[in-house]
Amino acid sequence: MNFSTKAFCDEGSAIIDLIAFGVLLQIPVLMFATVAISTQHQSFALEAIARHAIRAHTLWPDKQNTYQVVKQLASEFGIPYSSLKWELSCRPDPDCKKADSIATIKVRLGELSARAIHAL
Amino acid sequence: MPGQFMPSESKDSKSKDSGSMALFGIGLAVLSLITVLIVLASGSVYLTERRLTTVAEATALSVLTKAKGDLNQDLGKLARDFLAVNPLTGLHNVSLVEVISSEGKTVRARLCSSWNPIFVNYMLSEVGKICSEGLARRGR
Numbered sequence: 001m002n003f004s005t006k007a008f009c010d011e012g013s014a015i016i017d018l019i020a021f022g023v024l025l026q027i028p029v030l031m032f033a034t035v036a037i038s039t040q041h042q043s044f045a046l047e048a049i050a051r052h053a054i055r056a057h058t059l060w061p062d063k064q065n066t067y068q069v070v071k072q073l074a075s076e077f078g079i080p081y082s083s084l085k086w087e088l089s090c091r092p093d094p095d096c097k098k099a100d101s102i103a104t105i106k107v108r109l110g111e112l113s114a115r116a117i118h119a120l
Numbered sequence: 121m122p123g124q125f126m127p128s129e130s131k132d133s134k135s136k137d138s139g140s141m142a143l144f145g146i147g148l149a150v151l152s153l154i155t156v157l158i159v160l161a162s163g164s165v166y167l168t169e170r171r172l173t174t175v176a177e178a179t180a181l182s183v184l185t186k187a188k189g190d191l192n193q194d195l196g197k198l199a200r201d202f203l204a205v206n207p208l209t210g211l212h213n214v215s216l217v218e219v220i221s222s223e224g225k226t227v228r229a230r231l232c233s234s235w236n237p238i239f240v241n242y243m244l245s246e247v248g249k250i251c252s253e254g255l256a257r258r259g260r
Contacts, residue, residue, distance in 0.1 A: 014141045021145020029149055033156040040163045047167060051174050100185055102178075102206065115209040116174050119182035119202070 039112070045077035046107050046114035049084075054105045054116040057088060061096040061103075070107070084109055096120060168235050168250050171210050177254030179203060180229040183219055184256040191221035199229055217251065226257040 049070055056069040066088060074081045085108040090096035096103050101120045106113060182202040183195050199219045208214050217230040232251040 017141030018145060021142045022148055023145075025145055025149035026152060029152045029156060032153075033159075036156065036160050037163075040160060040167070043167055044163070047170055047174075051170070102182065102202075104206070106209075113209065114171075115207065117178045117206050119178050119185055 041077075042079070042109055042112055043114070045074075045079055046109055046112055047116075048077070049073045049086075050105050050107045050114040050116035053086070053088075053107070054103055054118045057096065057105065058103055058118045058120055061090075063088065066105075079109060165235055165248070165250065168211065168233065169252055171208075172214070172231055172233055172250060172252040173254060175203075175206075175208055175211065175214070175254075176229050176231045176252050177256070178206075179216075179219070179231065180227045180254040180256035183229065184227045184258055187227075189258070191224050191227065195219040195221060195227065203231075225259050226255060228253060228255050 052073055053066055053070050057063075057066040070084070070086055071081050074084050086105060088103065088105045090101050090103045092098075093101045099120055103118045103120065104115065106115045179199050179202050183198045184191075186198045186202075187193060187195065196216065196219050199216050203214065203216060211233045213234040215232050217232055219227065219229045221227050230251060230253040232249055235248045235250050
């Protein structure tokens with residue numbers, strides 16, 4: 001069996017060409033896809049956590065309750081809660097109990113972040 | 121008889137077999153890359169739409185609250201005030217299309233934004249416009 005080859009030339013082994021170009025070129029593509037899709041999955045997760053947490057908070061303005069919601073959602077998305085940072089603010093009423101208040105939550109995971117707002 | 125044609129067919133296909141396998145491999149890699157980019161772009165469109173829906177719902181709720189029951193006033197101004205004050209993370213060129221009320225109880229806010237993928241620099245950026253709407257209702 002001939003294992004020598006020349007790129008872009010008729011002569012040589014098709015097996016070597018197939019491995020070199022067909023398989024080895026796929027590895028960087030696969031690596032890029034893995035990293036990018038993982039990043040996008042985290043973005044989806046942050047967006048969902050922010051959206052649901054702010055809804056939970058406006059329905060029941062209690063920070064402990066919102067903490068439980070965030071923690072549960074993070075575990076459902078496979079994100080360790082310890083790596084997640086979130087901050088909740090409400091204005092003009094910091095307790096989020098008066099009508100006309102706007103609640104804002106910002107969830108962060110590394111460089112990624114998501115923000116959701118909700119009016120009471 | 122089909123068998124009688126075999127030698128000549130075989131000879132023809134053998135003469136057309138020549139060529140480099142490298143181009144097939146590179147073509148396959150490019151095809152894979154394009155597939156990955158399309159999947160990422162689709163995800164990005166979905167993410168933008170979700171963000172816009174969240175903002176549209178918040179806008180509708182805010183307008184409903186700020187209007188204090190009078191939905192015959194200029195609801196667009198209330199919505200624009202809300203959008204101007206609140207930072208819209210992850211959304212670009214958000215525009216208010218319409219804010220309408222129906223039955224004097226429901227507010228419907230429709231927003232559009234231009235779509236920016238996560239990886240802003242690749243070729244599919246700044247292609248489309250995404251719209252979404254949110255509704256809020258007071259009373260039965």
